[in-house]
Amino acid sequence: MKYAQITGWGKCLPPANINNDEISTIVETNDEWITTRTGIKNRRVSHVSTAELATLAAKRALACAGIEGKELDLVLLATCTPSTMVANTASLVQKNLGAVGAAACDTNAACSGFLYALQLATAQIRAGLIKKAVVIAAERMTWYVNWAKRDSAVLFGDGAGAVVLEASDTPSGLLASKIGCDSEDRNILHIANYGTDQDKYIATGPSDLLFEGREIFKRAVKGMSEACDDVLSQANLQLDDINVLVPHQANLRIIQAIQQRLQIADDKVMVNIDQYGNTSAATIAIALCEAVEKGLITPNANIMSAAFGAGLTWAASYIKW
Ligand code: ACO
Numbered sequence: 001m002k003y004a005q006i007t008g009w010g011k012c013l014p015p016a017n018i019n020n021d022e023i024s025t026i027v028e029t030n031d032e033w034i035t036t037r038t039g040i041k042n043r044r045v046s047h048v049s050t051a052e053l054a055t056l057a058a059k060r061a062l063a064c065a066g067i068e069g070k071e072l073d074l075v076l077l078a079t080c081t082p083s084t085m086v087a088n089t090a091s092l093v094q095k096n097l098g099a100v101g102a103a104a105c106d107t108n109a110a111c112s113g114f115l116y117a118l119q120l121a122t123a124q125i126r127a128g129l130i131k132k133a134v135v136i137a138a139e140r141m142t143w144y145v146n147w148a149k150r151d152s153a154v155l156f157g158d159g160a161g162a163v164v165l166e167a168s169d170t171p172s173g174l175l176a177s178k179i180g181c182d183s184e185d186r187n188i189l190h191i192a193n194y195g196t197d198q199d200k201y202i203a204t205g206p207s208d209l210l211f212e213g214r215e216i217f218k219r220a221v222k223g224m225s226e227a228c229d230d231v232l233s234q235a236n237l238q239l240d241d242i243n244v245l246v247p248h249q250a251n252l253r254i255i256q257a258i259q260q261r262l263q264i265a266d267d268k269v270m271v272n273i274d275q276y277g278n279t280s281a282a283t284i285a286i287a288l289c290e291a292v293e294k295g296l297i298t299p300n301a302n303i304m305s306a307a308f309g310a311g312l313t314w315a316a317s318y319i320k321w
Contacts, residue, residue, distance in 0.1 A: 004125035004133075004173040006321065008067070008164035010060025011289040012053045012138075013276065014046035020154070027150035034154045039252020043157030043277035045142045049083040050160075054138035055096040057160035057285070061134060062097065065164035069097035073130035075104040076121050078113030078137040078281040080310070081144065082106055093136065103130075110189075111248050111309025113137055113281030114161070115179065115317050122174040125167050136162040137281040144191060144209050152209045155250075157277035161285025172300075176235035176318040178227050181311045182219075188212040189310045216308075220250060221257040224306035227316030228262060231304065235318045239263065242318075244296050248307035249273035249283040258306070270296055280309065297321050 019042045020031035034040055046053060054077055062069060075097065077090040084092070094104035109116040114137035121133040138160035147153050165173060189211040224247065232239065245264050247255050252273050259269055270291040279286060284305055291297040299321060306316040 001126055002128065002167040002169065003171055004122040004165040005168035005170055006163050006173050006319070007166045008061040008063070008065025009162065009289050009292060010057045010064055011159065011161040011286045012056035012060070013159045013286070014044045014048065014053065016045045016047065017042050018045055023154055026147055027153050029150045029154055037253070038155065039273050040154065040277045041274040043142070044159055046140050046158035050079055050081050050138050050140045051083040051089050051092040051096070053140065053158065053160035054079070054089065054093045054136045054162070057138065057162040058093060058097055058134050058136050061162040061164045065166070067132065067164065069099040072097065072099040072102040072132050072134055074121060074124065074133035075099050075102050076117045076133060076135050077106045078109065078117040078135070079106055079139055080108045080110045080113065080280055081140045097134070109281070109309065109313040109315070110311055111250065111278070111280045111283070112179065112307040112311070112313035112315040113309070114284045115177070115305060115307050115315035116313070118163070118174050118317060119177045119179055121165055122177070125165055131167045133165045134162055135165060136160060137285040139280040139282045141278065141280050146208055151213070152211070155278050157279050159276055159279040159282045159286050161282050161289050163285065163288070172320040174317055175320050176231045177316070178230045178234065179313070179315040181313045183311065186311055188215050189312065217251065217254060219312060220254050220308040221261065223308045223312070223314040224248070224316065225258050225261040227314050228304055228306050231316040231318050237302070237318065241302055242268070242304045243301045244268055244270060244291055244303045246270045246284055246287050246291060246303055246305040248309070249276070249287060250278045250308070
């Protein structure tokens with residue numbers, strides 16, 4: 001059986017930045033509140049579409065892998081902020097990449113989307129159904145943000161990250177994975193007035209990201225920590241075997257709480273929430289790229305990654321680089 005080796009990676013962060021002082025001129029907030037509650041200092045705001053962010057990240061990942069778009073069998077895009085619903089956004093990215101004939105589809109598991117997509121693409125390669133895939137996570141979260149509401153306006157940003165997977169005999173790539181969803185309380189984090197149910201919500205006006213922050217905080221810490229435990233036992237590994245933790249970047253205090261539960265040292269944890277805020281599915285894809293750039297991830301590194309998001313979805317992965 002083949003493995004799905006990660007042979008390329010790339011990211012795209014739009015250049016426009018809004019820092020905490022600037023956002024304080026739009027809503028009633030301040031740098032001290034945002035920094036101490038979330039760890040966020042800056043967020044990027046895109047003036048181009050999710051498809052364009054995804055295309056740039058994917059092109060960089062393909063260049064890094066040294067392959068061309070036409071070699072791809074699959075373009076899988078994790079996003080909850082698609083440019084278009086029909087046709088799917090992945091089909092436009094496929095066109096932009098020249099990945100003629102490759103399968104192309106979007107997958108939406110909100111903030112857990114990249115790890116969901118990584119498992120789906122890896123499974124296809126390991127089953128021998130395809131040989132080469134690009135897995136992209138791209139989000140334009142600021143499109144959903146109601147800039148009049150300080151609770152959500154300060155949290156989110158835009159960006160994209162991508163990895164190329166290729167069938168290989170080398171035991172690497174995603175080697176253990178756990179994905180799931182607790183749908184019972186799916187309403188504690190949702191956008192009420194998008195999709196074909198919007199007639200029920202029309203009175204609420206433009207998009208509204210509604211969430212119960214404290215409840216999500218607790219569940220995210222528990223969900224991600226337990227998923228990491230599951231994946232470690234699936235891979236027959238101890239925490240000491242892990243070189244790097246790449247967690248979803250929703251709140252610095254959530255990351256620190258997971259770190260504390262798992263007893264992982266600071267220098268093993270990839271954190272960039274101060275720069276980009278919560279880019280939903282894209283946080284882990286971007287953080288993986290930056291961990292490589294920083295030298296935190298080196299060849300053969302054992303990486304643990306975990307995410308939690310709307311659904312309520314959760315995911316954890318063990319990746320051999
Ligand atoms: N600036 C200043 N004050 C604010 C702001 C703001 N931007 N936002 C809220 N407040 C006020 C509230 O109005 C409230 O005031 P009150 O006490 O007078 O009513 C006070 O701050 C405390 O609000 P809390 O919601 O209790 O603050 P908390 O410490 O829980 O932090 C936060 C809120 C940052 C959202 C936190 O709960 C959190 O990070 N939760 C998990 C992440 C999350 O929910 N992300 C969005 C979903 S996406 C995901 O990735 C899972």
